[in-house]
Amino acid sequence: MNCLIVDDDRVCRTVLEKYIDRTKLFEKYFSLESAIDALKLLQEGKDKIDILFLDIEMPEMNGMELLSVMDHTPQVIIVSSREKYALNAFEYDVTDYLLKPVTFPRFMRSVNRAIANIQKDAKANQDDREDIFSEDEWGKGTLWIKNNSKLDPVNPEDIIYIESIENYAQFITFDDKYTVHYTLKLLDEKLPNKLFIRIHRSYIVNVKQIKRIRGNTLEVETKDGTHSLPFGKSYRDPLIKRLHVLSSKQ
Numbered sequence: 005m006n007c008l009i010v011d012d013d014r015v016c017r018t019v020l021e022k023y024i025d026r027t028k029l030f031e032k033y034f035s036l037e038s039a040i041d042a043l044k045l046l047q048e049g050k051d052k053i054d055i056l057f058l059d060i061e062m063p064e065m066n067g068m069e070l071l072s073v074m075d076h077t078p079q080v081i082i083v084s085s086r087e088k089y090a091l092n093a094f095e096y097d098v099t100d101y102l103l104k105p106v107t108f109p110r111f112m113r114s115v116n117r118a119i120a121n122i123q124k125d126a127k128a129n130q131d132d133r134e135d136i137f138s139e140d141e142w143g144k145g146t147l148w149i150k151n152n153s154k155l156d157p158v159n160p161e162d163i164i165y166i167e168s169i170e171n172y173a174q175f176i177t178f179d180d181k182y183t184v185h186y187t188l189k190l191l192d193e194k195l196p197n198k199l200f201i202r203i204h205r206s207y208i209v210n211v212k213q214i215k216r217i218r219g220n221t222l223e224v225e226t227k228d229g230t231h232s233l234p235f236g237k238s239y240r241d242p243l244i245k246r247l248h249v250l251s252s253k254q
Contacts, residue, residue: 005122006051009035010042010070011059011083016104020057020083023111029119030055039065046074053078055118060084060093071096072238079118096238097205124171125187149175149182156182160199164224165233166191166208178227201246203235211246 007030009020017035024033032051036042039062046053056078060067067082068089080098082089083106090101099121100114148155162177168188175182192202202208209224216223220240221232235243 005030005054005119006032006034007055007057008042008045008053008078009033009057010037010039010062010067011057012037012062013059013104016059016083016106019106020111023106023108026108027112027115029115038062039067039070043070043073054122055079055081055099055115057081057083060086060089068092068096068237071098072241074238077238079121081114081118092237095236097236125189149184156180158182160196161210161212163200163210164213164226165210165231166200168206176226201239201243203233203239203243205236207233207235209233214247217247 007024009017009024011017011020014037017037021033021035024030034045034051034053036045039058042056043065045051058067058070058080060082061084067084071077071080077097080096082093082098082101083104084101085104087103093101099118102110102114146157147160149158158175158177162179164176164178166188167174167176169183171185171187172183173186173188173191175184188202188206188208192200192208195208199210199212200208201211203222209222213224214222215225215230218232220237221234222243223230223232225231
C-alpha cells in the first residue's frame with residue numbers, strides 16, 4: 005500500500021512519518037505541506053494512494069476543498085487540531101478523524117480501520133468478476149440483469165437510481181427492483197457517465213430522472229411517489245455542473 009500525508013505542520017508530518025515507518029505496512033509514502041501539491045500528485049496517478057492523512061487548516065487550499073475536487077477518494081484519515089470540523093468531515097465519507105497530538109495506538113486504530121475497508125472493497129470487486137450484465141452491453145442498449153435463474157432486460161434509461169447496500173447494489177426502475185452483487189464503486193466506473201452520476205457514497209442517480217433539488221437532497225419520482233435522495237458535499241459541484249444550473253435574481 006501507499007499513503008500520503010498532507011499537512012503544513014512540519015512537526016505533525018514528522019510524527020506521522022515515524023509512525024508509518026514503525027508499522028512496516030506501506031511500500032511508499034509521500035509527505036507534502038500543500039493541498040495543491042497533493043492534488044497534482046493524485047491527478048498524475050503515477051502512484052496509487054490507498055490512505056490519505058489530511059489536515060484541514062492549510063493556506064491556499066484547505067483539506068475540505070481538496071476532498072471536494074478529488075475524482076477518486078482513497079481512505080481518508082483527517083488529522084486536525086480542532087474538533088469543530090469533525091461533523092463536516094464525515095459528510096465527505098472520511099474513514100476517521102484524529103485530534104492532534106496523535107498517539108501511536110490511536111494512529112494504528114485508524115490505519116487498521118482503513119485497511120479493513122480496503123480489503124472489504126477488494127473482496128467485493130473480486131466477487132464481482134462474474135459479471136451480472138451481458139458481455140459488451142455496458143453503456144449501450146439493453147442491460148441483461150441476472151434475476152435468479154433468468155435474465156431480465158433493463159433499459160438503462162428506466163433506471164431511476166441505484167442504492168448501495170453493503171456489497172450489493174439495488175437498481176430501482178419504474179416497474180421493479182433488482183438487487184445484485186456489485187459495489188457502487190465498480191458500477192460508477194462501468195455505467196455510462198452521460199446518463200448516471202454518483203451523488204453520495206450510497207447512491208448513483210439517473211440525471212434524467214432528477215425532478216428537483218432541495219438543500220442537500222434531490223427528488224426523483226418512483227411508482228411509490230416522490231423519493232428524496234441525499235447527496236454528499238464532495239459530489240455537489242460535479243452534479244451542479246452536469247445539470248447546467250443557472251442562478252436567478254429574485
